[in-house]
Amino acid sequence: MAINWQQAIEILTAHSLLQDVRGNVNGDFSAVSYDSRKVTPGTLFFAKGNFKPAFLTSARELGASAYVTDVEYTEGEQLPRLLVTNVQKAMAVLGAAFYNNPEKDLYIIAFTGTKGKTTGAYFTHEILQASTGGKTALFSTIDRILGPDDHFKSDLSTPESLDLFHDMRKAVDYGMTHLVMEVSSQAYKKSRVYGLQFDVGIFLNISPDHIGPAEHPTFADYLEHKLMLFDNSRKVIINGETDYLADVYAAAMRHHDEADVYVYAREAAQVKVPVDVLFTGQADLHDSKMHVTTNTSKADALAIAGDYTLNVPGDYNESNAASVLIAAALAGATQPAMIQGLNEVTVPGRMESFQTMSHGVVYVDYAHNYVSMKALMKFLHTQHPQGRVIVVLGAPGNKAESRRAGFGQALTEQANVVWLTADDPQYEDPRAIADEIAAATDTEKVEVHYEMDRPTAIKQAISMSTDKDVVAIAGKGLDPYQKINGVDTPYIGDMQVARDVVAEIEA
Numbered sequence: 001m002a003i004n005w006q007q008a009i010e011i012l013t014a015h016s017l018l019q020d021v022r023g024n025v026n027g028d029f030s031a032v033s034y035d036s037r038k039v040t041p042g043t044l045f046f047a048k049g050n051f052k053p054a055f056l057t058s059a060r061e062l063g064a065s066a067y068v069t070d071v072e073y074t075e076g077e078q079l080p081r082l083l084v085t086n087v088q089k090a091m092a093v094l095g096a097a098f099y100n101n102p103e104k105d106l107y108i109i110a111f112t113g114t115k116g117k118t119t120g121a122y123f124t125h126e127i128l129q130a131s132t133g134g135k136t137a138l139f140s141t142i143d144r145i146l147g148p149d150d151h152f153k154s155d156l157s158t159p160e161s162l163d164l165f166h167d168m169r170k171a172v173d174y175g176m177t178h179l180v181m182e183v184s185s186q187a188y189k190k191s192r193v194y195g196l197q198f199d200v201g202i203f204l205n206i207s208p209d210h211i212g213p214a215e216h217p218t219f220a221d222y223l224e225h226k227l228m229l230f231d232n233s234r235k236v237i238i239n240g241e242t243d244y245l246a247d248v249y250a251a252a253m254r255h256h257d258e259a260d261v262y263v264y265a266r267e268a269a270q271v272k273v274p275v276d277v278l279f280t281g282q283a284d285l286h287d288s289k290m291h292v293t294t295n296t297s298k299a300d301a302l303a304i305a306g307d308y309t310l311n312v313p314g315d316y317n318e319s320n321a322a323s324v325l326i327a328a329a330l331a332g333a334t335q336p337a338m339i340q341g342l343n344e345v346t347v348p349g350r351m352e353s354f355q356t357m358s359h360g361v362v363y364v365d366y367a368h369n370y371v372s373m374k375a376l377m378k379f380l381h382t383q384h385p386q387g388r389v390i391v392v393l394g395a396p397g398n399k400a401e402s403r404r405a406g407f408g409q410a411l412t413e414q415a416n417v418v419w420l421t422a423d424d425p426q427y428e429d430p431r432a433i434a435d436e437i438a439a440a441t442d443t444e445k446v447e448v449h450y451e452m453d454r455p456t457a458i459k460q461a462i463s464m465s466t467d468k469d470v471v472a473i474a475g476k477g478l479d480p481y482q483k484i485n486g487v488d489t490p491y492i493g494d495m496q497v498a499r500d501v502v503a504e505i506e507a
């Protein structure tokens with residue numbers, strides 16, 4: 001596990017990234033790092049992102065032997081340096097080489113989409129764990145599972161490239177043969193997965209989200225970065241019911257033969273491209289019964305037609321599961337493993353629920369944009385036709401500001417009551433965020449309450465719920481913190497708060 005100065009130059013040249021070389025380094029680099037605080041003697045250091053020149057001084061003092069940059073810094077003049085056109089891309093290609101290309105030893109399935117990435121990744125992981133005998137790694141928004149006894153909470157949906165290749169190397173060394181991962185649009189925008197080829201790339205759906213100064217300037221930019229998954233996947237799977245299907249399908253067909261493109265859709269859907277896999281489903285509060293048929297010879301060859309019980313409710317999860325079955329089959333899973341996997345899987349913080357004695361059913365779900373809030377509430381209405389959908393909701397501060405209007409729209413379309421509260425307010429006033437959501441909500445249709453203390457809002461919502469109603473606590477899933485003024489402030493989590501409230505009021 002190492003590269004030397006000459007190899008780094010050759011790799012960067014091969015990728016047309018190298019602009020200038022200054023100095024020389026003898027011997028192998030002992031480590032690679034983009035964080036000065038983690039530098040050890042012999043490290044090849046990368047200056048990237050919102051970088052401060054003082055970090056370079058620290059890196060040098062801690063023993064970095066060279067650095068890679070796309071900006072000239074006087075602080076780094078005493079160090080050998082590689083000037084590149086794009087430091088994030090350089091980091092990805094040198095990271096892959098430093099960790100000895102672990103991606104070559106893994107069958108990699110990648111999920112993209114506005115909603116369902118984590119869910120799809122968990123479903124697939126569960127099936128592949130059964131079919132590979134526990135040799136499947138998972139890199140998700142919630143957890144990174146590198147091996148049987150090595151897992152931890154994720155910071156990003158898709159890790160920085162150096163972390164990605166580091167973790168893949170560990171997974172391979174633990175004997176993993178498969179990897180399921182989420183690929184966010186930010187991962188492409190920030191070149192975290194630059195140069196990485198996936199065996200299967202899945203496009204779940206797209207709707208306006210992640211648009212704002214810190215993420216994508218426009219929807220077109222968001223879509224463009226999501227579509228990059230197709231350029232980098234050997235086989236692709238597309239949801240035939242996605243918005244912008246014509247653009248999505250055309251982008252896939254630019255890079256693939258039809259033989260490598262699989263489209264799935266609900267049987268009743270009107271889809272304007274050839275569909276390979278069809279499904280029907282019937283969801284209740286606890287699970288979904290799905291029936292899958294195949295429509296083309298390449299889909300027949302997957303041997304996925306049949307009946308499945310999906311342990312995670314929600315009609316949209318049937319769609320997620322259809323993509324998963326195709327991916328799992330391409331990765332070599334057998335149908336018994338698929339049946340077992342879908343029947344047993346759970347996804348932390350997604351559609352977790354419990355029945356109370358006299359206050360209806362309480363759901364905790366990670367829905368946090370227009371599409372997912374609407375899908376969630378619509379499903380809950382079908383399951384509780386006699387009762388009200390009472391929602392607890394806030395929106396994050398300094399991030400994806402467009403979600404606030406989307407929440408108002410979704411509430412107007414589907415909610416009966418909302419308790420507006422704090423999500424991750426960061427540097428904004430949660431009450432002002434709540435006002436923005438309320439401004440986009442039709443108060444003739446929805447009863448709007450304000451309570452900025454999240455546990456109190458949950459208590460109020462559950463207290464007013466009758467045995468026919470349902471309470472949906474949305475947006476944070478299992479998050480054990482609230483992001484307030486740049487600090488991850490510990491929080492016991494929506495599910496724990498809800499359980500404590502019910503224990504108290506039903507005691």
Ligand SMILES: CC(=O)N[C@H]1[C@@H](OP(=O)(O)OP(=O)(O)OC[C@H]2O[C@@H](n3ccc(=O)[nH]c3=O)[C@H](O)[C@@H]2O)O[C@H](CO)[C@@H](O)[C@@H]1O[C@H](C)C(=O)N[C@@H](C)C(=O)N[C@H](CCC(=O)O)C(=O)O
Pocket residue numbers: 034035036037048049050051052055155156157158159160184185186187190210214215
């Ligand atoms: C926009 C973006 O990609 N930001 C990420 C990026 O920030 P950055 O490169 O500017 O890094 P920074 O933390 O500002 O610091 C600058 C550099 O100085 C270094 N540093 C810092 C301090 C120090 O003492 N010494 C030092 O060397 C840092 O290690 C870093 O390399 O690199 C950081 C890690 O190096 C990430 O934590 C950070 O993600 C931020 C926190 C984030 O929230 N990103 C979101 C938007 C994101 O990527 N989300 C997607 C999911 C979206 C979806 O669902 O579609 C994801 O994949 O998670």
Ligand SMILES: Nc1ncnc2c1ncn2[C@@H]1O[C@H](COP(=O)(O)OP(=O)(O)OP(=O)(O)O)[C@@H](O)[C@H]1O
Pocket residue numbers: 113114115116117118119120141157204205316317319320349350351365366367368371372373375376
């Ligand atoms: N296919 C889907 N369509 C609409 N909503 C969905 C779909 N799948 C999941 N959801 C909803 O979106 C929420 C988040 O799901 P999930 O975490 O799987 O998505 P994600 O793509 O990983 O999201 P994020 O990028 O925000 O982390 C779920 O809790 C559920 O409410």
